[in-house]
Amino acid sequence: MKTWGKMGVALCCVCLLSAFSGDKGQKDEEEKEAANHSYNPKFMQEAIRIAVENVKNGTGGPFGAVVVKDGKVIASSGNTVTPDNDPTAHAEVNAIRKACKALGSFQLTGCEVYTSCEPCPMCLGAIYWARPERVYYACTKEDAADGGFDDSFIYKEIALKEAERSIPFLNQREEGAGEEFRLWKEKEDKVEY
Amino acid sequence: MKTWGKMGVALCCVCLLSAFSGDKGQKDEEEKEAANHSYNPKFMQEAIRIAVENVKNGTGGPFGAVVVKDGKVIASSGNTVTPDNDPTAHAEVNAIRKACKALGSFQLTGCEVYTSCEPCPMCLGAIYWARPERVYYACTKEDAADGGFDDSFIYKEIALKEAERSIPFLNQREEGAGEEFRLWKEKEDKVEY
Numbered sequence: 400m401k402t403w404g405k406m407g408v409a410l411c412c413v414c415l416l417s418a419f420s421g422d423k424g425q426k427d428e429e430e431k432e433a434a435n436h437s438y439n440p441k442f443m444q445e446a447i448r449i450a451v452e453n454v455k456n457g458t459g460g461p462f463g464a465v466v467v468k469d470g471k472v473i474a475s476s477g478n479t480v481t482p483d484n485d486p487t488a489h490a491e492v493n494a495i496r497k498a499c500k501a502l503g504s505f506q507l508t509g510c511e512v513y514t515s516c517e518p519c520p521m522c523l524g525a526i527y528w529a530r531p532e533r534v535y536y537a538c539t540k541e542d543a544a545d546g547g548f549d550d551s552f553i554y555k556e557i558a559l560k561e562a563e564r565s566i567p568f569l570n571q572r573e574e575g576a577g578e579e580f581r582l583w584k585e586k587e588d589k590v591e592y
Numbered sequence: 593m594k595t596w597g598k599m600g601v602a603l604c605c606v607c608l609l610s611a612f613s614g615d616k617g618q619k620d621e622e623e624k625e626a627a628n629h630s631y632n633p634k635f636m637q638e639a640i641r642i643a644v645e646n647v648k649n650g651t652g653g654p655f656g657a658v659v660v661k662d663g664k665v666i667a668s669s670g671n672t673v674t675p676d677n678d679p680t681a682h683a684e685v686n687a688i689r690k691a692c693k694a695l696g697s698f699q700l701t702g703c704e705v706y707t708s709c710e711p712c713p714m715c716l717g718a719i720y721w722a723r724p725e726r727v728y729y730a731c732t733k734e735d736a737a738d739g740g741f742d743d744s745f746i747y748k749e750i751a752l753k754e755a756e757r758s759i760p761f762l763n764q765r766e767e768g769a770g771e772e773f774r775l776w777k778e779k780e781d782k783v784e785y
Binding site: 533 | 631633636637640643644646647648650653654655656673674676677678679680682685688689692693695696697698699700708710711712713714715716717718719720721722723724725726727728729730731732735736738739740742745746747749750751759760761762763764765766768769770771772773775776777779781782783784785
């Protein structure tokens with residue numbers, strides 16, 4: 400009886416501990432879930448602040464972006480196209496690159512992107528490849544067009560037939576084209592993305 | 593007369609020299625023009641070779657791209673998304689960034705992009721921002737879809753209304769939004785791109 404009694408007490412302790420840690424774990428998860436699913440104006444204000452500062456400091460175009468995970472900023476950036484001589488260095492692309500580096504992953508699972516302006520097609524594509532949970536933006540692509548940026552124009556070009564685009568896209572299928580996909584499908588140890 | 597005679601000979605020499613160098617200069621320009629406006633299969637074969645090697649070597653996805661200026665390759669790259677933990681490191685984006693670095697410019701004026709596969713929306717956007725003369729591609733986005741890549745899916749998503757997209761894009765205009773564009777328009781020493 401004594402042994403059973405001791406075992407019972409021990410068992411109760413284990414149960415209580417797991418219940419508590421279960422509660423805590425669940426609470427943590429719920430908090431993360433809440434942080435991940437609720438818009439927080441302070442992150443948007445930060446994205447706008449970066450955009451404004453970028454213009455004031457002459458360090459690039461008028462755009463800023465922030466990547467948030469579990470209610471915390473994990474990366475942020477302004478646009479650095481001109482100082483970096485990199486036409487792909489938009490705020491969202493920069494912030495996504497930095498966030499992925501911080502996470503050691505090519506995916507932004509469980510993350511949110513806050514950006515001062517509606518993403519251009521390049522940034523939209525980058526977002527789809529990075530796969531965050533959602534995107535919040537302040538200004539629209541019409542605001543960007545009014546500010547002198549091509550975003551709306553590129554959106555219109557995408558919808559056009561290749562021959563009608565201002566930059567021609569020409570299909571030239573050489574012998575051997577497609578071999579890379581055949582090898583890719585066969586490859587057993589490939590890292591998919 | 594002697595002096596005039598010498599001057600005349602000298603003048604003739606100068607004229608002939610300028611005529612020759614003018615011809616040469618014009619010929620160079622014509623050659624560059626021809627190189628810039630004619631598809632060359634060897635560059636596409638190189639883009640495909642890079643794509644195939646990338647799979648064989650396990651150094652990224654099955655894509656390759658080459659940037660050509662004046663009939664010469666100035667940059668080339670495979671896709672390096674997985675080794676670099678960078679979802680934006682598609683072959684075209686990598687090659688554009690390298691080419692811009694090589695030229696010391698954020699524009700690919702007078703360049704052509706050869707890519708093993710039709711650019712995804714991100715790469716199409718990057719191309720529009722870099723502004724090369726034209727793009728040649730071998731495989732289509734349907735080949736990419738068959739190979740397991742989301743390109744077609746992202747093209748379809750762009751055309752959808754924001755609320756219907758698989759990654760929600762939500763407009764949250766905070767106070768102060770747009771200030772960056774107002775400052776940008778006013779800025780006299782801005783570097784436009």
